[in-house]
Amino acid sequence: MTEFRVPKLNNNDTSYVLVEWLAEDGQEVRDGDPIVLLETSKATEEVEAPADGVLRRLLAEGAECEPGQVIARLLASADEPPAETTETPGAGSGGNPGEPQASTPPGDVSGVIVTAPARELIEAHGIAMERVYALGRKVIRRTDVEELLGAREPSPAVADDAAVEDDATTGDDATTGGDDAQWITLSRAQQRTAEVVERSRREIPAAFTAMNVDVTEVLSLARDLTRRLRTLVGLPEMVVKAAGGLLDRFPMFFAQPGPGPRARRAATADVGVTVDVGRGLFIPVVRDAGNRPLAEIAGDLVGFRKTALTGSFRERDLQGGAITLTLHTHDGIVFAVPIVFPGQTCALSLTAPRTEVVQDGPGFAVRKTATVGLAYDHRYINGRDAAEFLGELRTALESPARFLTENG
Template identity: 45%
Template sequence: MTEIALPKLNNNDTEYELTEWLVDDGQWVSAGDVIAVVETSKSAVDFEAEQDGHVHRVVQERGTCRVGDVIAHVFATEQEREAFAAEAAARAVVAPEPDAEVVLTASARELAKSAGIDHERLRSLGRRVVRREDVEALLADRGQPATDGFALSRIQQAVAAVVTESHRTVPSAFVAVKVEVAAAQKHARRLGKESGTLVGLPELVVKAMARLREQFPLCYATGWDGGTVRLAETARIGVTIDAGAGLFVPVVGKAEVQSVAEIADTLLEFRTKAAAEGFAEADLADANIMLSLHTDPGVVTAGPIVFPGQSAVVCLAATHTELVLDEDGEVTPSKVALVSMVYDHRVLNGRDAVQYLSALKALIEAPAGLN
């Protein structure tokens, strides 16, 4: 018999949901076969068998699992599996000791506390580990809703966890510069026409940020560890996308070697996946800097969080028109956008941030080299 334990699938989650079993109890599978679908806060992950054998499922569909939990066993023969199942069934009918300690998952503990379910009632379930779905079943039996408040989605709960961790651990600071974007918008339209894809200001900013990694390595540093950081070998730029199904931060990898048109295609694919909540974990992993897009009309600037483990986040706000005096003293309209930066003050100082934004401003205002 071999145990199938749930690995860590997402750095932001402590629990996952086993959404669907794709195999029946006793079914023969081969190594590499997809046997279950596990939902993280960001995506659905296909879970594969690591060896041949007969599957014995442990966790029920829609059940909550933690990292390291055994979700199934694999047996060499069906006879071995049936013997194990019979023994497990016999053990299951044995009542727990009256004073046996009951362990609650974090979500079960929170729900039980809010619903006023005492420890004795939980112990009467006869479970060594009580999960949220067990508490929900108790509430359903007595006709009580699972919660008196509005239940946040798994995606929003993951956002909440990251935001809380960022504010708790990252001493951040903020700086912004004003960027004239008319030349960049014209350059983007030309690139879009030549490539047949939709190119805008965000794509140019991603390319410009990638260009600056070698000049400003600390802006792309990760893994603060009490005085040391890891320098990145390539720019992996997370870009915020919210298509109405929640906030996602997929990663444009090796952005230095991608053309602006390729970056545009990548971001278009990400927007499609965001609308369908179809991201794979690999799409969301290992960013070393982030571009936060706040380009809705009227947004002047924003101060996003620095993701724990990263050193900086750049924010692009909406484009707007200002009236300025030209060299001849004439009033002329100018297209501008504020580009800001929130940074981990343990790694970067104000001068570093200003120099970085000044270099980014120069690339955007003279965009001929961004192709």
């Protein structure tokens, strides 16, 4: 018999949601077969069987589970009796110890599972559960609820029967909790983002430097490459490629802080890029940006944007970044200060291009400029180093044809 334990899928979450079993109870599975779908705050991940055996499930769909928790066993044969389980549900799943819990409301016989992120969105917008069940899906995810919101009717009244506690002594709703309608509950993903930001501000003494970059030429080249490569190439793609090319000259900017006065070198320039299409912030990683062709980098970013629309990132898409590029592409943003993510020494920010009129000899010229910022952990990187790094990045972007010829 082999115990099937929940793997550690990321460093930010202490619990996951068991969205769906991909193999039936009592089914014979092979080593490496996907058997369960787990949802973290950022991704949905298929987890594979660690060995051959007959699956005996110990946790219901919709329940929460923790890394290391036994949620199934793989028996040598269907005739082998399963060992008695002493496992308890994951944090937040509720119920009696050892009793599998699901998100399906009491009395519902449809068997529909509602994941935690979907449940939060349903409650925040007061969506009637009848409309959710009417979708006819076995598992309701956040994207399904967002689909409902896209074509929703006027919201029903929020919780007519909800009890509102009256604090007669202070009258302070902020102290007692007050009416639920007055509160906005953060999504699971936003809670994880808050934790990362709080940790960064608490642990990392960051400084910030920014430079204006003339992007007139690189934007023109990007338009030409979009036609030639038949994939979208824009300023973010160019910045990822240019930043990746600086690994050898500036290894500390891609290093992982270590114990004591040391930092671990990165073997490749793996660049995380923020993607936010209105369904939460994701930071998928472009692998080996310094050595791969621009067309492949552009293809990665196009794929990331499509995946963000469905919220179907895998944890491996989001892990391993050596440096992060945060995109601030709304018109009117002059500069943005990113946070330095724990485990990295710096983060870049990029604004949308803006039009500037500059003196050109006796006359004037119009050019496009963007601001590239760098937040950096001052324990590892000094201001002079930051200025030199940004200067090299600006040189690459202002002479893009030469840079791409030399770097592919």
